[in-house]
Amino acid sequence: MNNFQYYNPTKVVFGEGEFGSLGAEVKALGDTALLIKQEGPLEEMGVYAEAVRSMEEAGIRVHVLEYITSNPKLSKIREGIAIAKEKKINVIVSVGGGSAIDAGKAIAIGAPCKDDVWDFFRREKMVTEALPMVAVSTISATGAETSCHVVVTNDEEADAAKWQKWALHDAHAFPDTAIIDPRLLASVPKRLTAAGMADTISHVIEGYFDGVPDNPVSDRIGEGIVMTVIENERVLDHPDDLKARAALSWAATLAMSGLQDCGRSNAGFPAHWIQHAVGALTDSSHGEGLAVINPAWLEFVNQKHPEKFVQFAERVFGLERTAGMSDVEYGQAGIDALKAVFGRWGLPSALGELGVTEGMIPDIIQGVLDSPETYVFEEEMLERVLRRCM
Amino acid sequence: MNNFQYYNPTKVVFGEGEFGSLGAEVKALGDTALLIKQEGPLEEMGVYAEAVRSMEEAGIRVHVLEYITSNPKLSKIREGIAIAKEKKINVIVSVGGGSAIDAGKAIAIGAPCKDDVWDFFRREKMVTEALPMVAVSTISATGAETSCHVVVTNDEEADAAKWQKWALHDAHAFPDTAIIDPRLLASVPKRLTAAGMADTISHVIEGYFDGVPDNPVSDRIGEGIVMTVIENERVLDHPDDLKARAALSWAATLAMSGLQDCGRSNAGFPAHWIQHAVGALTDSSHGEGLAVINPAWLEFVNQKHPEKFVQFAERVFGLERTAGMSDVEYGQAGIDALKAVFGRWGLPSALGELGVTEGMIPDIIQGVLDSPETYVFEEEMLERVLRRCM
Numbered sequence: 001m002n003n004f005q006y007y008n009p010t011k012v013v014f015g016e017g018e019f020g021s022l023g024a025e026v027k028a029l030g031d032t033a034l035l036i037k038q039e040g041p042l043e044e045m046g047v048y049a050e051a052v053r054s055m056e057e058a059g060i061r062v063h064v065l066e067y068i069t070s071n072p073k074l075s076k077i078r079e080g081i082a083i084a085k086e087k088k089i090n091v092i093v094s095v096g097g098g099s100a101i102d103a104g105k106a107i108a109i110g111a112p113c114k115d116d117v118w119d120f121f122r123r124e125k126m127v128t129e130a131l132p133m134v135a136v137s138t139i140s141a142t143g144a145e146t147s148c149h150v151v152v153t154n155d156e157e158a159d160a161a162k163w164q165k166w167a168l169h170d171a172h173a174f175p176d177t178a179i180i181d182p183r184l185l186a187s188v189p190k191r192l193t194a195a196g197m198a199d200t201i202s203h204v205i206e207g208y209f210d211g212v213p214d215n216p217v218s219d220r221i222g223e224g225i226v227m228t229v230i231e232n233e234r235v236l237d238h239p240d241d242l243k244a245r246a247a248l249s250w251a252a253t254l255a256m257s258g259l260q261d262c263g264r265s266n267a268g269f270p271a272h273w274i275q276h277a278v279g280a281l282t283d284s285s286h287g288e289g290l291a292v293i294n295p296a297w298l299e300f301v302n303q304k305h306p307e308k309f310v311q312f313a314e315r316v317f318g319l320e321r322t323a324g325m326s327d328v329e330y331g332q333a334g335i336d337a338l339k340a341v342f343g344r345w346g347l348p349s350a351l352g353e354l355g356v357t358e359g360m361i362p363d364i365i366q367g368v369l370d371s372p373e374t375y376v377f378e379e380e381m382l383e384r385v386l387r388r389c390m
Numbered sequence: 391m392n393n394f395q396y397y398n399p400t401k402v403v404f405g406e407g408e409f410g411s412l413g414a415e416v417k418a419l420g421d422t423a424l425l426i427k428q429e430g431p432l433e434e435m436g437v438y439a440e441a442v443r444s445m446e447e448a449g450i451r452v453h454v455l456e457y458i459t460s461n462p463k464l465s466k467i468r469e470g471i472a473i474a475k476e477k478k479i480n481v482i483v484s485v486g487g488g489s490a491i492d493a494g495k496a497i498a499i500g501a502p503c504k505d506d507v508w509d510f511f512r513r514e515k516m517v518t519e520a521l522p523m524v525a526v527s528t529i530s531a532t533g534a535e536t537s538c539h540v541v542v543t544n545d546e547e548a549d550a551a552k553w554q555k556w557a558l559h560d561a562h563a564f565p566d567t568a569i570i571d572p573r574l575l576a577s578v579p580k581r582l583t584a585a586g587m588a589d590t591i592s593h594v595i596e597g598y599f600d601g602v603p604d605n606p607v608s609d610r611i612g613e614g615i616v617m618t619v620i621e622n623e624r625v626l627d628h629p630d631d632l633k634a635r636a637a638l639s640w641a642a643t644l645a646m647s648g649l650q651d652c653g654r655s656n657a658g659f660p661a662h663w664i665q666h667a668v669g670a671l672t673d674s675s676h677g678e679g680l681a682v683i684n685p686a687w688l689e690f691v692n693q694k695h696p697e698k699f700v701q702f703a704e705r706v707f708g709l710e711r712t713a714g715m716s717d718v719e720y721g722q723a724g725i726d727a728l729k730a731v732f733g734r735w736g737l738p739s740a741l742g743e744l745g746v747t748e749g750m751i752p753d754i755i756q757g758v759l760d761s762p763e764t765y766v767f768e769e770e771m772l773e774r775v776l777r778r779c780m
Contacts, residue, residue: 003405015393224610
């Protein structure tokens with residue numbers, strides 16, 4: 001267990017019907033809101049009309065930024081920052097998935113300062129302030145609603161192959177309030193739900209297999225989150241099972257809140273950084289990419305450090321260990337069990353299914369190596385992992 | 391799973407050697423500190439000298455309140471509030487166990503206002519502000535270092551039998567910063583360590599058996615905390631095992647942080663309120679009292695609602711379930727396993743060992759019923775539980 005600092009000041013308002021408290025929660029922070037909308041079905045479902053009504057009933061002036069796409073783009077965020085400055089916005093309200101929430105965070109950080117917001121992602125400037133923010137999560141996946149992470153794709157280059165999907169990690173990015181209402185989640189389609197479940201599991205296991213021993217509390221919490229996700233997979237056939245939606249959404253939130261990373265190496269999220277490079281080039285779903293990349297990555301780690309994989313196979317999957325099975329073999333059985341879970345959820349098992357071609361591999365590797373993240377990649381291992389994913 | 395709000399803004403600074411960062415952490419909050427000292431060996435061990443040195447090196451003026459006793463008394467807290475007002479204290483620094491930290495919280499709440507601090511405990515007034523506070527935890531037990539709870543004993547009456555040990559629960563009571571350094575814990579003697587371990591387990595299981603179904607994440611976290619405590623019991627024979635101390639202290643902190651109570655009924659902590667009445671009359675150790683009261687209480691609950699006890703027996707203790715065993719019998723086996731754990735830690739198994747006599751039972755019952763807590767006790771059940779504890 002390493003020394004650590006843990007800090008997460010986001011207030012969580014959780015449960016069926018809590019979306020109705022949006023106006024009151026926003027009012028506690030400001031009176032002129034920028035509502036960040038996400039592309040997709042939420043508008044048609046009336047979610048945004050309900051958000052506006054709730055805020056206006058609370059006496060809030062509401063301005064709108066339409067429609068954030070997945071892998072939110074810098075150009076759109078600059079548009080939001082311009083609106084925030086012009087309209088004297090004093091509270092940001094994102095209603096959507098990780099894309100809308102991350103766009104909201106970037107706007108909250110960019111609005112109060114004269115610097116260009118991308119400077120913070122390039123580590124050229126330090127964040128010193130941000131507008132207050134309420135995040136309403138409409139999909140269980142990224143945990144963005146209580147995290148200090150922001151991921152943005154810089155789309156300045158005309159050639160999309162040169163786009164950079166980079167992350168910023170800063171305490172100013174914590175939303176002040178997160179509203180999680182299982183009723184909003186019931187309409188998430190099966191494929192996206194499964195991708196979100198894989199994303200949640202990835203957020204645990206990218207840190208869990210860090211090689212740092214003696215971290216029993218974080219281990220138990222991480223294992224509990226993974227088990228909860230798997231034990232609630234019935235949601236894929238019963239999308240309106242609100243008990244399962246509630247369990248999955250709280251699991252997703254805590255997976256990325258920093259809690260179960262306490263005492264870990266925090267070397268970085270290697271599979272995530274690879275996925276970011278893939279996502280920048282293919283605009284493919286984050287969780288689907290992770291479902292392919294993460295097991296492939298873990299197979300390499302297990303070869304060298306199987307101890308934790310043994311614990312994972314035993315505690316999470318309760319796998320029987322036959323006589324003579326080595327640690328590596330038993331650890332691999334746990335990874336295989338995880339791949340089987342992803343398979344029965346209908347997730348892809350190869351990057352080709354997400355539009356990645358062999359020819360893209362050098363660009364993906366370059367994209368990973370260009371990223372300003374701290375994780376130290378070996379180029380050769382990167383290539384081997386990517387080829388295993390094809 | 392019930393709807394809930396979760397909020398815990400305390401920054402945790404955790405790990406071996408982190409006590410050395412006290413000066414820097416305090417400096418971030420103020421420049422004139424009131425150091426709250428606890429009775430016991432910390433002074434002789436040089437812990438307070440180190441605290442003063444660290445703060446003075448950071449340029450902080452340090453005033454001192456000596457020595458808080460267990461079950462901290464209102465008279466002492468009023469003394470601290472008077473010093474805080476006179477010396478224009480702008481940051482409270484508690485270094486000690488739950489008693490020093492709770493005294494610090496009460497002083498932080500009482501110092502900025504003209505009202506008498508007991509008014510907040512009587513629910514006569516609402517807390518509206520508090521001085522910033524740093525809590526350095528020197529024993530793993532109450533989790534006070536990141537909780538919003540404050541427990542104080544009103545010692546105004548000359549007759550100690552009439553003292554009230556009451557709790558206040560308010561967001562202003564969260565310390566701004568908690569420092570947890572396993573090195574400070576290595577000197578905690580066996581008996582106190584065991585009492586703290588029982589306290590940690592109590593903080594989980596008082597909420598866990600709430601009868602609210604479908605709360606898998608909180609269940610897994612709670613079970614993980616209990617398992618971590620039991621799996622690190624080696625500390626009782628190896629007090630300077632800092633890995634075990636670290637695991638136990640993080641478990642104790644999270645048990646009381648509000649995290650694993652998310653989605654629970656939050657009806658209250660019945661065994662705690664009984665122990666508070668016992669503690670007010672006997673000045674006995676909190677954790678030791680809980681080790682007796684909690685199993686006795688749970689045996690009554692198991693008779694009516696054994697479902698969760700079945701889960702506990704299976705997941706925490708992995709008990710075999712023989713053919714024909716009823717839910718109540720299997721649930722009781724889990725409670726028996728917990729009692730066996732407390733027994734091998736050397737904890738008392740009857741309240742008589744803590745100085746409680748049969749004649750005190752009516753006063754204890756009255757003390758519980760007089761408490762302003764929300765839990766609804768049946769007087770008859772209270773008496774049956776207490777008689778079972780004798």
